[in-house]
Amino acid sequence: MDCSGQTTKHIMKYQKLRPDILTGDLFFTATNGLFGKVTRLVTQSKVSHVGVFVWIEGRLFVAEATFYGFQLTLASKHTNYYVGKSALTKSTEEQTKEGIFSLLGTRYDFLGMLLSPFYNTRSKQQFCSESTAKILGIEFPALNRGIFPSDIANTCSYLIGVK
Numbered sequence: 001m002d003c004s005g006q007t008t009k010h011i012m013k014y015q016k017l018r019p020d021i022l023t024g025d026l027f028f029t030a031t032n033g034l035f036g037k038v039t040r041l042v043t044q045s046k047v048s049h050v051g052v053f054v055w056i057e058g059r060l061f062v063a064e065a066t067f068y069g070f071q072l073t074l075a076s077k078h079t080n081y082y083v084g085k086s087a088l089t090k091s092t093e094e095q096t097k098e099g100i101f102s103l104l105g106t107r108y109d110f111l112g113m114l115l116s117p118f119y120n121t122r123s124k125q126q127f128c129s130e131s132t133a134k135i136l137g138i139e140f141p142a143l144n145r146g147i148f149p150s151d152i153a154n155t156c157s158y159l160i161g162v163k
Contacts, residue, residue, distance in 0.1 A: 011160075011161040011162070011163055012160055012161065012162055012163075013162075013163060014075075014076065014079075014162050014163070017083065017160060017162055018060060018075070021053050021060060021075070021083060022053070022055075022093075023052075023053060023054045023055050023093045023096055023097065024052060024053070024054075024089055024091060024093060024096045024136060025052070025053040025083055025084070025085055026050060026051075026052060026053070026083065026084040026085065026086055026132070026152065026153075026156065027050065027051040027052065027053055027062045027064070027075075027078070027081055027082075027083065028047040028049065028050050028081060028082040028083075028084060028149060028152075028153055028159065029047065029048070029049045029078065029080065029081040029082070030046050030047055030048050030049070030080075031048050031049050035048070036048035036049065039148070039149070042148075043148045043149070043150045044150075045148070045149065045150035045153065047082070047149045047150055047153050048149060049064070049128050049149055050064075050128050050129050050132045050149040050152050050153070051063055051064030051065075051073075051128060051132060052064075052096065052100065052132055052135050052136065053075060053083070054072070054096065054097060054100055056072070056097075059074065060074070060075040060076070061073060061074060061075060062074075062075050062078060063100040063103075063131075063135065064128055064131075064132075065103075065106070065108055065109075065126050065127050065128040065130070065131045065132075066108065066128075067108050067110075068108070069105055069106060069107050069108055070103040070104055070105060070106040070107075070108075070126060070131055071104065071105075072100075072104070079162075079163065080162070080163060081161075081162050082153075082159040082160060082161055082162065083159065083160045083162060084153065084156035084158065084159045084160070085156060085157070085158075086136060086138060086152060086155040086156055087155055087156070087157060088136075088138045088139075088155045089136045089137065089138060090136065090137030090138070091135065091136050091137045095137070096135055096136065099134060099135035099136075100135055103126065103131055103134070103135070106125060106126055106131070107125045108125060108126070108127060109125035109126050109127045109130065110127075116145055116146025116147070116148070127146075128149060129146070129147040129148055129149045129151065129152055130146065130147055132152055133147050133152060138152065138155065
């Protein structure tokens with residue numbers, strides 16, 4: 001991954017890890033579509049997508065910016081991903097939920113994602129790593145480009161693989 005600094009713990013089955021995942025934990029994956037492959041190539045990382053886990057009425061969701069906009073997806077629908085905890089998270093559980101709900105339905109920022117290696121784009125639309133950083137209050141003031149999924153992964157002390 002580059003995700004330097006953290007170790008990848010062993011691979012676990014989703015049903016075994018599910019009870020230990022908390023609202024605000026991070027979801028990482030490496031998508032195989034064109035944008036995912038380009039993202040991994042440009043960022044030189046194994047991850048190309050990031051989201052935030054959230055518990056709502058006993059169900060576990062991933063809050064994520066997708067090409068369809070910012071949405072909630074049942075965590076059980078995902079396979080082959082990593083779970084991490086960022087040391088830089090500033091949001092409480094309630095603030096995390098408020099941040100997620102405030103972004104629901106926000107359109108995906110295609111242009112910002114494409115320009116993020118070169119510019120620090122800011123708009124009302126969001127791509128995955130922008131929305132995740134905003135929800136959790138993670139700041140990267142030294143970056144003169146957009147936030148990559150690997151930037152957020154690098155704030156984690158460990159990642160757990162899920163199959």
